[in-house]
Amino acid sequence: MGRPGGEPAPAREQPAGDVVSRVLWGREGWRPGEPWSPEKLRAFLAWLKATQAPEDPRP
Amino acid sequence: MTSVERFWKAITLEPTDRVPVSPFIYYFAAAQAGVRIHDFIWDVDRRHRALAATYTAYERQLDALHLHTFRFPFTSPFPSVYSTLYFDWRFARGSSTEVPQFMPGAEDESVYDRVLARGFASLIDARRIDLGEIEENDRAAARQRAWLDWWAAQDVVDLAGPMTTVPADILMFARGMEGFIDVRTRPEKLREVNDAMTPGFIAWSRMAAERSGARIQRISPQNFSTDLVSPKTFETLCWPWLRQMVLAFVESGYTVLLHLDGHWEPLFEYFQEFPRGRILFELENCDMAVAKRALGGMACLKGNISPRLLAFGAPAEVEDACRRLLDVCAPGGGFILSSGCEVPFNANPENIRTMVRVATEYGAY
Numbered sequence: 001m002g003r004p005g006g007e008p009a010p011a012r013e014q015p016a017g018d019v020v021s022r023v024l025w026g027r028e029g030w031r032p033g034e035p036w037s038p039e040k041l042r043a044f045l046a047w048l049k050a051t052q053a054p055e056d057p058r059p
Numbered sequence: 060m061t062s063v064e065r066f067w068k069a070i071t072l073e074p075t076d077r078v079p080v081s082p083f084i085y086y087f088a089a090a091q092a093g094v095r096i097h098d099f100i101w102d103v104d105r106r107h108r109a110l111a112a113t114y115t116a117y118e119r120q121l122d123a124l125h126l127h128t129f130r131f132p133f134t135s136p137f138p139s140v141y142s143t144l145y146f147d148w149r150f151a152r153g154s155s156t157e158v159p160q161f162m163p164g165a166e167d168e169s170v171y172d173r174v175l176a177r178g179f180a181s182l183i184d185a186r187r188i189d190l191g192e193i194e195e196n197d198r199a200a201a202r203q204r205a206w207l208d209w210w211a212a213q214d215v216v217d218l219a220g221p222m223t224t225v226p227a228d229i230l231m232f233a234r235g236m237e238g239f240i241d242v243r244t245r246p247e248k249l250r251e252v253n254d255a256m257t258p259g260f261i262a263w264s265r266m267a268a269e270r271s272g273a274r275i276q277r278i279s280p281q282n283f284s285t286d287l288v289s290p291k292t293f294e295t296l297c298w299p300w301l302r303q304m305v306l307a308f309v310e311s312g313y314t315v316l317l318h319l320d321g322h323w324e325p326l327f328e329y330f331q332e333f334p335r336g337r338i339l340f341e342l343e344n345c346d347m348a349v350a351k352r353a354l355g356g357m358a359c360l361k362g363n364i365s366p367r368l369l370a371f372g373a374p375a376e377v378e379d380a381c382r383r384l385l386d387v388c389a390p391g392g393g394f395i396l397s398s399g400c401e402v403p404f405n406a407n408p409e410n411i412r413t414m415v416r417v418a419t420e421y422g423a424y
Contacts, residue, residue, distance in 0.1 A: 016262035023138065023226075023259030026178030041136045044180070045144075045188050052185040 062122035066216040070314055070359045071336040072393040078385060078422030079395045080415050081123040081218065081361065082369075083341070086158050087402040087411075088113040095155045100129040101192070103202040107209075114215065116408070120415045123395070126210055127219035128203055133159075134192050137263050138179040139222065140232050140281070143187050145179070158404060164233035168241065171230060171248035175255055182233060207272070218316065220273035221264040224280045225300040226256035231282040239282075242292050253300040261307045268313065275339070276308040277316045284321030286344075298329055309337045316341055320400055327353035343399040348387050351394075360388055363399035364414060369406040377410040381417035389422060396422060 021036040060068075060076040068075045089099035092109035099106050106128045114121055132141035133148065140146060146164060151157035166182070173181050207217060227249035234241060241249060264276055282288070283297040308315050317330075320343045327350065330338070335357045342350060342362040350360050364380055365372075372380075381396060388394040396418045402411065 016266060019259040019262045020137075020266070021259075022178070023256050023263070024136075024178045024180045026174060026176045026181070027255070028176045029178050029180070038136075042193065045136065045183075045193065046190055048183060048185045049188045049190060
């Protein structure tokens with residue numbers, strides 16, 4: 001069933017994606033409807049690398 | 060009988076023409092082929108060419124091999140002991156022979172609450188994120204798929220599959236030796252993590268297997284052997300979630316490979332409730348006569364010629380050990396002749412040849 005105005009309903013959440021999301025982000029970071037996806041995770045890693053990672057000093 | 064038929068009939072405890080043989084070959088293949096360890100880990104083609112050379116050297120008699128390429132577990136975004144995002148693995152890039160070294164974590168006791176609140180991603184060390192290698196995985200995955208097709212055409216079973224464990228097991232590695240006391244001082248935290256995270260671990264492994272086409276789910280709860288904890292600790296901190304994982308994977312149609320390093324004999328009775336013909340026990344140090352008595356009627360056993368013997372023993376000693384093992388484990392089927400965990404890097408190739416010969420000759424039914 002579409003939303004008012006003919007906008008399609010959001011896709012049903014993948015329960016598997018949700019529980020995987022909970023492993024990665026915990027109860028505070030996990031949001032139903034924001035399940036894990038490879039693209040999101042890659043974007044997260046790029047963000048983490050850019051914002052929190054000084055260069056590894058090891059040779 | 061083909062290798063594929065032989066292997067899967069052994070798993071389901073049906074008659075086979077001979078005992079399957081599958082020494083657990085990782086870095087040994089690199090040593091035999093003269094491939095640098097770094098290339099063996101990161102270059103899919105060099106890894107498989109080295110393994111193919113080893114397979115050919117043993118006259119294509121190896122029925123099953125671990126066919127994954129290590130770059131994938133080492134770059135896994137999902138929590139794993141093998142992921143460099145979560146754990147400090149040291150790669151000797153300048154060395155041609157040195158295998159990666161695992162550095163145990165040194166998290167404090169707050170790690171359980173942090174993971175419960177903000178997830179395992181809060182443990183990722185951003186300095187170790189190699190975006191170039193993660194991007195490269197897309198191309199590498201295509202090569203890996205092509206090689207798996209090639210191996211299937213050679214009639215070799217792929218023993219690789221998603222490798223997981225109970226969630227608390229990973230945090231025990233993150234805590235390191237200093238934190239092992241948690242099993243006595245804060246067991247409720249380990250149980251809380253297992254309760255919250257096990258469904259996600261199961262879901263991830265299912266998704267990973269669907270992507271790769273794996274038929275096997277691997278579980279290795281490494282901190283819960285009886286070398287390290289009591290059966291009571293296993294029962295209260297590992298067993299309920301290990302059982303949940305195994306039964307979920309079986310229900311989804313997978314064969315579950317339990318890779319059990321160390322000693323597990325006192326825990327075999329727990330495993331007897333698993334469905335018959337759906338589990339492969341890959342055993343390292345266990346007494347195989349005890350394993351055969353306890354589990355032989357319900358599951359396939361794989362093991363367990365000593366790596367020390369394969370490296371330093373004479374072929375006659377290896378032959379004697381293989382024959383004694385076959386005398387104990389081969390009757391009635393459900394046995395795969397293998398090494399106890401990994402064939403060491405420095406194994407004598409003649410000892411592997413001896414293992415294969417004993418399986419094909421003495422192991423005939």
